[in-house]
Amino acid sequence: KQEVTQIPAALSVPEGENLVLNCSFTDSAIYNLQWFRQDPGKGLTSLLLIQSSQREQTSGRLNASLDKSSGRSTLYIAASQPGDSATYLCAVYNQGGKLIFGQGTELSVKP
Amino acid sequence: GAVVSQHPSRVICKSGTSVKIECRSLDFQATTMFWYRQFPKQSLMLMATSNEGSKATYEQGVEKDKFLINHASLTLSTLTVTSAHPEDSSFYICSADFVRRETQYFGPGTRLLVL
Numbered sequence: 115k116q117e118v119t120q121i122p123a124a125l126s127v128p129e130g131e132n133l134v135l136n137c138s139f140t141d142s143a144i145y146n147l148q149w150f151r152q153d154p155g156k157g158l159t160s161l162l163l164i165q166s167s168q169r170e171q172t173s174g175r176l177n178a179s180l181d182k183s184s185g186r187s188t189l190y191i192a193a194s195q196p197g198d199s200a201t202y203l204c205a206v207y208n209q210g211g212k213l214i215f216g217q218g219t220e221l222s223v224k225p
Numbered sequence: 226g227a228v229v230s231q232h233p234s235r236v237i238c239k240s241g242t243s244v245k246i247e248c249r250s251l252d253f254q255a256t257t258m259f260w261y262r263q264f265p266k267q268s269l270m271l272m273a274t275s276n277e278g279s280k281a282t283y284e285q286g287v288e289k290d291k292f293l294i295n296h297a298s299l300t301l302s303t304l305t306v307t308s309a310h311p312e313d314s315s316f317y318i319c320s321a322d323f324v325r326r327e328t329q330y331f332g333p334g335t336r337l338l339v340l
Contacts, residue, residue, distance in 0.1 A: 157333040213329055215268040
């Protein structure tokens with residue numbers, strides 16, 4: 115059974131810092147991995163999608179990497195801003211056609 | 226990107242009543258729609274997968290008679306919480322995909338509070 119774990123559960127940083135969020139998964143047989151952002155009481159916004167054959171994707175200040183063999187992904191946020199404060203969810207699309215989510219990392223960026 | 230809407234965005238109901246939540250794909254036809262539940266400070270848990278015109282597939286531990294799913298068209302799926310109880314209070318999110326195993330497009334969620 116696929117399990118997705120995110121570390122840390124919560125993170126508080128001062129504005130301007132670069133930071134890394136971690137995601138690990140137990141079954142490497144995945145189609146892709148996605149990082150989502152969720153603001154309080156809101157739905158999900160897709161940030162980056164990495165296909166199983168890819169190693170990384172970049173969008174603006176965000177960079178996500180994927181090491182499928184070791185079951186790990188990282189989301190790197192450069193020059194963090196208060197507007198980046200949200201919960202970040204990692205999810206893998208497994209071969210059963212389901213999206214399995216991690217517990218999320220709650221990020222707070224202080225001005 | 227593809228847009229998925231949910232209605233209502235928030236609902237408060239009395240214990241014992243039934244509540245219907247609609248999920249619509251606005252600019253594409255969804256092959257499959259998914260229903261998730263999210264409790265405070267927790268992640269999304271898949272409740273069921275529904276395909277247009279067929280019965281939904283429920284995850285282990287989800288009562289199909291309590292959470293009725295109807296997927297009448299390629300753009301609409303409904304979740305009905307029957308005889309709601311306070312423990313059903315949660316954030317319900319739907320999603321839809323049209324390129325299997327590529328990604329899912331998520332609705333904005335429905336906050337249900339059962340008194």
